[in-house]
Amino acid sequence: MRFGAVLRSPLLHFFVLGGLVFGLYALMSPPETRAPDEHVLHLSEAEMNRLADGFFAAWGRVPTEAESRGLVRDWAIEEVMVREALTLGLDKGDAMIRNRMRAKMEFLAEAPAAAMTPAEDVLQAFYTEQAAQYARPARFSFAQVLLPQDATEAAQAALLAELEQGADPADLGQPTMLPPRLDDMPGPSVARVFGGGFVAAIDALPLGRWSGPIDSGYGRHLVRMDTREEAELAPLDSLRDRVLADWRAAQARKMRTAFTDELLSRYTLDLPREGAEAAQ
Known part of the structure; x- marks a missing residue:
């Protein structure tokens, strides 16, 4: 890029104008009337870059000269407002501010x-410990018939005999919106439809035979388990990114807990008498 083009860049103008705004303030204010150092609004290079990056992220271009002046002015207004609010103690007793400050402290604790x-063996150990979280769930293919609520043992036996002789499950039992057959259905999905106890019960059924009754949230069922695929844990490499993210999240939680415990150890908790008695 030619030097002339660099000089015409709006982004360069933005940085220059930031310095001019405060430079002019210093020149126009007599030494005896200038504010003390603690009242100087110092716009750092990092903060200036943040303003420029924020504008570019929002608009997809660098700011014009007028927009640059506006950004610097808005930053200055925000800075003086925050400083004056802190001086007046407006941050005291404000739940939103306290929550925000707590969140920032927790972020600092977790950021590393x-x-x-982690070393490969550490990540593998974490993966093995959390196997239930990553395993492909068991899958079931089965047919079911919902028994009438008032079905006697004799009626159940008659229905079971018809099914064993090849009767269509859709033509028997109590009418229901439940499908008479479910294929390759993951265990958690079966549990959401029929309940967790139903999954445990059908998991123990023999294959290819009508069995029951099995209880669910809808009533009692006769069930024929056709296929069952056991839960399976895939190799770590197939889920590496997800496992690594989860491992880091677990480390972040540990860091936050350790950081919080260390901070609390620096203080003595002074409670009102009633609160102290309740805490014992």
Whole structure:
């Protein structure tokens, strides 16, 4: 890029104008009337870059000269407003401000975890410990018939005999919106439809035979288990990114807990008498 083009860049103008705004203030204010150092609004290079990046992210271009002046002015207004609010104690007793400050402290405590890379054996051990979270769930293919609520043992036996002789499950039992057959259905999905106890019960059924009754949230069922695929844990490499993210999240939680405990150890908790008695 030619030097002339650099000089015409709006982004360069933005940085220059930021310095001019405060430079002019210093020149126009007599030394005896200038504010003390603690009242100087110092716009750092990092903060200036943040303003420029924010504008570019929002608009997809660098700011014009007028927009640059506006950004600097808005930053200055925000800075003086925050300083004066803190001086007046407006942050005291404000739940939103307290929550925001707590969140920032927790972020500082957890931030190092995002860059951590565990040794292979450490990640494998974490994966094995959390196997239930990553395993492909068991899958079931089965047919079912919902028994009438008032079905006697004799009626159940008659229905079971018809099914064993090849009767269509859709033509028998109590009318229901439930499908008479479900194929390759994951265990958690079966549990959402029929209940967790139903999954445990059908998991123990023999294959290819009508069995029951099995209880669900809808009533009692006769069930024929056709196929069952056991839960399976895939190799770590197939889920590495997800496992690594989860491991880092676990480390972040540990860091936050350790950081919180260390901070609390620096203080003595002074409670009102009633609160102290309740805490014992």
